[in-house]
Amino acid sequence: xxxxxxxxxxxxxxxxxxxxxxxxxxxxIFDLEDSxxxxxxxxxxxxxxxxxxxxxxxxxxxxxxxxxDSGLLDGDLSAILDAEPDGLVLPKAEGPSSVEALGLKxxxxxxxxxxxxxxxxxxxxxxxxxxxxxxxxxTWGAEDLPAAIxxxxxxxETGRYTPPYELARSLTLFGAHAAGVAAIETVYPSLSDPDxxxxxxxxxxxxxxxxxxxxxxxxxxxxxxxxxxxxxxVAEAQAIVDAxxxxxxxxxxxxxxxxxxxxxxxxxxxLIAVAQSLL
Numbered sequence: 001x002x003x004x005x006x007x008x009x010x011x012x013x014x015x016x017x018x019x020x021x022x023x024x025x026x027x028x029i030f031d032l033e034d035s036x037x038x039x040x041x042x043x044x045x046x047x048x049x050x051x052x053x054x055x056x057x058x059x060x061x062x063x064x065x066x067x068x069d070s071g072l073l074d075g076d077l078s079a080i081l082d083a084e085p086d087g088l089v090l091p092k093a094e095g096p097s098s099v100e101a102l103g104l105k106x107x108x109x110x111x112x113x114x115x116x117x118x119x120x121x122x123x124x125x126x127x128x129x130x131x132x133x134x135x136x137x138x139t140w141g142a143e144d145l146p147a148a149i150x151x152x153x154x155x156x157e158t159g160r161y162t163p164p165y166e167l168a169r170s171l172t173l174f175g176a177h178a179a180g181v182a183a184i185e186t187v188y189p190s191l192s193d194p195d196x197x198x199x200x201x202x203x204x205x206x207x208x209x210x211x212x213x214x215x216x217x218x219x220x221x222x223x224x225x226x227x228x229x230x231x232x233x234v235a236e237a238q239a240i241v242d243a244x245x246x247x248x249x250x251x252x253x254x255x256x257x258x259x260x261x262x263x264x265x266x267x268x269x270x271l272i273a274v275a276q277s278l279l
Contacts, residue, residue, distance in 0.1 A: 002026045003182050003211040004227035005220045010035040011044030017051045023217035027060035032076050033091050045079035052083035064089035068101055077105055087136045092117045095124030096131040103134050112136040116168040117144035125175035137182030140172035173208055185212035201226035229275045237268035
């Protein structure tokens with residue numbers, strides 16, 4: 001499943017759902033959790049289920065359900081499972097046991113855990129390989145965790161994550177790749193800073209994330225661009241592959257004034273595969 005961009009849409013806003021379909025996102029995440037008040041949960045469930053049936057097959061449609069211990073999950077699943085979402089986003093996941101618990105209730109539907117929202121969750125980020133067949137990917141968040149530990153925030157005065165939250169981000173990145181699933185960067189919350197968004201998305205791609213979540217349709221084209229290899233990048237990657245193929249007896253080659261070896265070849269092949277998957 002291609003997941004460069006995943007756009008959140010509040011589950012109680014059917015007026016936004018149809019518009020979201022045309023914004024170019026690879027997937028929509030209909031939210032039944034944080035963006036929906038308690039009194040609006042049932043309305044959101046019904047609106048989400050109705051739209052899933054209406055739009056099925058047009059793009060990938062996911063649902064962020066409420067946490068396992070919220071007392072609200074069974075109501076979410078009762079409303080939406082018959083509408084066959086393409087995946088479930090699980091907040092406050094704490095390792096494979098959380099994935100398995102949701103899987104028992106929603107068998108066969110792939111899961112995208114938000115894997116850093118509690119202190120205990122941090123210590124499970126390297127353990128998701130055992131449930132990789134049930135996963136769409138692994139993602140993280142920087143809002144719930146500081147609230148859970150009494151921190152004043154996750155970012156410093158420049159807007160960068162402080163060391164504890166950079167650690168959570170990095171562990172999510174490596175945990176996803178260790179499990180062989182997509183690593184999905186968290187949202188960029190500022191809607192009035194397109195340049196900051198572009199830099200943030202480029203950094204995520206540079207670091208090894210495969211896609212990113214969005215909070216507004218205007219963010220989607222910027223994210224898609226960041227996670228789509230350019231023609232120049234693809235051409236260089238192909239040239240590297242061709243250069244290695246020309247001298248199969250060598251493990252190291254000189255290319256563009258650099259010495260390249262096996263990791264560079266692997267990186268080039270991966271970039272080409274990403275580009276081909278987007279055709």
